[in-house]
Amino acid sequence: MRATGPSSTLKRDASDERLSSEAQSGKRQRLNAAADDATGDGDITLVEEPDTSDKPSVSEGTDAQQTRVSPAPRGPGGRPLQRHDKFFYEDGSVVVQVGRTLFRLHKTLLSSQSSFFRELFADAYRPAEDFEAFPGATLPFYVLSVEGLRVSDFEQLLEAADNSFRTFRDRSLGNNDYGAIARAAHALKFTDTHAWAADELHQIWPSDFASVAVAPEGYIKCAATALQIAKDANVPQICKGAFYELLRTKDFGQDDEDPLLSIATYNTLTRARQFCAAFWMTVLLKPPPQSTDCQAHEKNKGGESSCAARGIAYSYPMWTATVEKERLHDHWIDPVAGFDALRLLELENEDKNGICDACFSSWKDAWTKKAKEFWDELDEPLGLTPTPVAADTQ
Incomplete structure (x- = not known):
């Protein structure tokens, strides 16, 4: 089967123009990588389609040479195919059809970059057709029907x-x-x-x-x-x-x-948002504990400390006021922004009924760890947690 190339004028002896019945009934092989077999592995299969390309008419009974113009290449149903404006190189060594578009490309380049093409070109059970580049010269021709492949993507x-x-x-x-x-x-x-x-x-x-x-x-x-x-x-x-x-x-x-x-994606996001709200509320529910440095300093001073973190009677009122003032509840659907707000948070020092520098630094570290914990645990409601592989019991 020959896929005709560029339109050209060709003179031949009419006696050489007789086409065998076998050639006239040729079929084009179509490469199909759709996963339609029972295994679902997407292996390429060969699907034969009746040849619908136009055949030049042959005039017999005369020794005078006849003039013939090769028709434009056509696909199934007799519809003409289009050569790509850019990727139809004059020096290309192989022609590939994707959809209704023809690409004349460099076989070596395709083979070096793609294992798909490398295997295709080497497969003796899926031979290429002939594409008439110009009279007397043919190129290997492949029709690709690969699941998920679009002309614009190619x-x-x-x-x-x-x-x-x-x-x-x-x-x-x-x-x-x-x-x-x-x-x-x-x-x-x-x-x-x-x-x-x-x-x-x-x-x-x-x-x-x-x-x-x-x-x-x-x-x-x-x-x-x-x-x-x-x-x-x-x-x-x-x-x-x-x-x-x-x-x-x-x-x-x-x-x-x-x-x-999709509905599935919407449901996933709904579950994840519920997780975000619950996690963020636990962060705001109570302030971090007193730092170990503050505890040591308090002990050295005989139990005297002005840091609000020294007890819940002091830290909770201060923290509740801070949450309201900074509108931290607003970040319930966006804890990433919430943790950034905590990172930038400024608190009163202990001289103004706030917390000491050691506790302030400790609280910032605690929020940083909480942020990482939030981000890691978000994988599960988003369905991104890898499914554990069952242990081999054999």
Whole structure:
């Protein structure tokens, strides 16, 4: 079976134009990586489709040479295919079809960066078809039907693959751009490119407490998109940052007329918000205890101390007044912002019925530990805690 290339004029002897019935009934093999088998492992299968490409008419019965114009390549149903404006290189050595778009690319480059293409090109059981680049010259031709692969994503992937990462980093790329690259790289096993795109996404949606912005950034749609990217492109490390951006936003940023989140995601966020509220209330319920240095100093002075942390009769009233004054209850859906407020908190010193320097430093350390505890425990209500592997009892 021959997929015709660029339209061209070709003179041939009519006697050489006779097509065998076998050639006329040829079939095109279609690469299919959808996970439709019983094992669900997504292995590529071969699906044969009737050939619908146009055949040039042949005029017989004359020795005069005839002129024939090769038709544009066509896909199933006889619909014409389009060559990509940029990624159809004149010196390309292989033609790949994604959707209804043809890409003429460099086989060596694809093989060096993608284990998917490396295995495809080496598989004797999935031979390439012929693509007529110009009269008398053919190139290997593959039709890809890979689950999750979009033409626009493949374009972005080729941009990254054709340019050094250093040069590509200089471009102004965002959440959707890196997501497209990561999706295509995951589908086609561009391992290094996927790792790079995943790292860029992780910088946008960090998962460590210290890197999370202390206030909502308003990227609600981007956060919802990031959760889908995490699933489609196998980039789970961006989930926590994206979840938290939604978690601390009123109504999770949802619009009743145009909801962004699935019911499952909404329920996950609801559970996580309940956890945030409960955890934050325990932080505000009582002040941290008196520091060991303050206790030692008090003992050395014969039990005399003016630090409010010396007993609950003094520390609780002071702490309750501070919570109300600083409006710390307002951070019940956003403990990250709440812990930042505690970090910046200024308290009266012991000369003004406040706490001593040793206790103030100790309280700050206690809140820092609480912040880490909160962030680590948030994984469970968000469903990010790894499932324990059952011990091998055999």
